[in-house]
Amino acid sequence: MTSITVKAGNVAIGGGNPIVVQTMCNTHTSDVEATLGQCRRLYGAGAEMIRLTVPGPGDIAPLKEIHRRLREEGIDTPLVADIHFSSETAIEAAKVVEKVRINPGNFHRDHQKACEQFSRLVAVCKEHGTAIRIGLNHGSLGERITSLYGNTPIAMKEAAMEWIRMCITNSFYNVVVSLKASNTIVMVEAYRLLAKAMEESGTIFPLHVGVTEAGNGDSGRIKSIAGISTLLSEGIGDTVRVSLTEPPENELPVARYLADRYGRRLHSSMVSINIEGRKAVAAYDAPSRDRLLMDFSADFGKMLLDRKIDEVELKGAYTGEDGQRHLLDGSDYAAYLVDELMQASRRRFYRPEYVACPGCGRTMYNLEETFNEVKRRTAHLKGMVIAVMGCIVNGPGEMADADWGYVGEGNHRVTIYKGKTPVARHIPETEAIDLLLALIEKG
Template sequence: MIEFCESLERYVRRATDPVRVGCTVIGGENPVAVQSMTNTDTLDTEGCVAQIGRIVEAGGPVVRLTAPGRREGENLRAIRDALEVQGLWPGRVALVADIHFTPEVAMIAAGYVDKVRINPGNYNDEDGGKLRALIARCRERGVALRIGVNHGSLSPRMVDRWGDTPRGMVESAMEMLRTCRAEGFADVVVSMKSSNVRVMVHAYRMLAAAMRAEGMRYPLHLGVTEAGDGADGRVKSAVGIGALLADGLGDTIRVSLTEPPENEIPVALELTGYFAERAGHEPVEPIEDASSYSPCEYRRRETDPVGRVGGANVPLLYGELDGEELSAVSDGRIVLLESGNRNPVADWRARILNLSARGDRRPVILRRRYRESSLLRLQVRAAADFGPLFIDGLADGILIENDGGAASPEELRELALGILQAARVRMSKTEYIACPGCGRTLYDLQKTLAAIRSRTSHLKGLKIGVMGCIVNGPGEMADADYGYVGSGRGRVTLYKGREVVRRAIPQEEALDALVDLIREGGDWTEPER
């Protein structure tokens, strides 16, 4: 097993060197910082300033803005100056420029903001001169750098060598990190984002191990990109981010929701607050043999099925068990594993790995009881607790109980199914891979996602990408079966998988055209009346 964290049995934060980003310090002994991103046009100074103010008031001290071109890059100065007049910058908010395509714009933005996020896929020059020039510019002003790797936008060179894989993501990041270290530039944060939670978790763990092997202590920025909205977006984010925070990985997080950006902050604060309580948790059973654990690739624990539980069967909800399966729980042929430990991930994982080490092939159903009166808190905590065990293939069933009145039986059922779907072990509903929107977005994402959901939510197991612009689509929705991508003002391009099917059609026709495309692909069923 690769060494990606300090301990599988104790909650210990990964040791990192602190990086100052304006008024916020990321990494070191500092609490995990939360952040968000504007979805206003970066040329709209007034709109950006107002939205940044709402994010700060919600509790987000770091805000990112897109700068797709020179004009947007230059306008970051006007936004910064307006925030300074209002007393928000530099003391209450750190500004980050998001540069996806153009290294030239990164150089401009570095003159005005506290951190610049770049995509390694756009720094492909053989001698690394573009990156070194940006490092020099950042060093000059005390600006931090985020190396932001996205699963769907690796360089052709990396894809040719490693494929569209977590390994390719890690190699892409490590190549740039080695250049930063060679230049003596330490103000670097790294991210490894994907809309596929399993890919995202594996990539971060693999990166942490690679940095550990080379003595690198750069902080990690965590996030599940294109998580969607509502309960699904919150659960999906909590499963992915929680799986990493549980093992001490992560120094700053962003929960990406297709909603007003200030809505992301309460979810992020719930997550960071939950893990802040974890230090000094009750002892966990020592792991006898961890050789069966595969943290960087999905491998289902081998069990002997009992009825529909275990073996190759999809994980079940406890309420779905029939009489014989319930009897098997009662007599111990199926293990009902409850945890009251403040570190349930480590507790469950150790006990299950020890079962395997002893040759015990009984299926395992996880059980945990909460006492939450807040539905959001219940969603976040349950997703962060149960999700990692299913990402790792260690469990065969799930039982969430709550005594605090936060959720009805149906809401508990939907929460459990959402956790299993986020972990990619059981698809029970339509999944929307929807970006949160930014200044590049070419249509009303929230309204459009709601309209698409109203027509397609009955298509269980189908994955539909809803992307605001060509930057996020098709790359970031590479996992989707169908895609709806903004390709111009009032224009939408439709995809089947990664293939363009209809290009630049009027938006008023696009939803009907998407439904027709799903019909033509043989994936349409009529909703039940």
């Protein structure tokens, strides 16, 4: 069995190295000053790897400048270029940054042609010592693979193994793989299948783990922790990104928590647990509200996802920002955390399910504000899946199984989707939320 260690600049991923914490800028890479500013803040906040969106060849020059200036300032955090549709852009970016993320679903439909495109990219990566992430997403698997296996965790695993074999054929091992989904059950299943398949094949590539389009606030954190901690607790996962529809700095404390906890540098604040039948009763003594949320999600996400228990009750206390101890027994906060974790692990839906991308350089509108407004106005639609996506390029594919989608087109226009079908196009942003609500009402 060979466990691969990937080198991206000064960072080593996999092969028993500590879990790497990463995030992604949500600036336009072409806006060099804004992106540099965000990179500096992320570096200061502990990002060990920073991804930037590179939509096309026009973004290569700014990418070069950002990379050069960061290095001149002594910031040596590896940069990752996020590429979707253009293998030519990937090739150019691979000459500049330490790692390139590609989405295989966007490579040529013809498998032979995709292999040729990939071989050219690999040759450049070998020459420049650049790592690659093969970043598959549940919502954007290629047509060929979904026609064979459906839109399933098995299809995700098969697609990943196909690309892993292409790497091995090209004698290229500087590769990390990810299989993200917004649905925690799909995501966990896909990574478990891939980990097993790699073990059986004898070559284990490092895995980048994350729940994609997790949303924001407590629910985005709980959903991310439930999915990611389930995998990390099984030794699956070498680098972590927590995707939140918030400033990327906010992702880092959650990712750091996960890396420290599963790197055995931090322990849960749970002080007792009693499992009777299919119900767990746990008592905490947590140092803060946030820590309680994270510990509870990590302690019980896996048990709920794997259906080991059906109910959980929270007891004990946490210390609030006011320095006071807040009792959990029978409290609204305890009930809320249980409801949120039940929803995150897809065991019980007490409100709508939201799918929202974190936004990136492709986002042309105020995603955070819009998402919060959509959440506020749809809070009564229990069980419905509503997506708010930053761009029309990847949004429709990535929103997977949403019932309704609000997708930014750019130029202050929006397309509204019912399932996978666009039902209203080019709607001015100022009217789009009203129209979304009206269409949902109509059914």
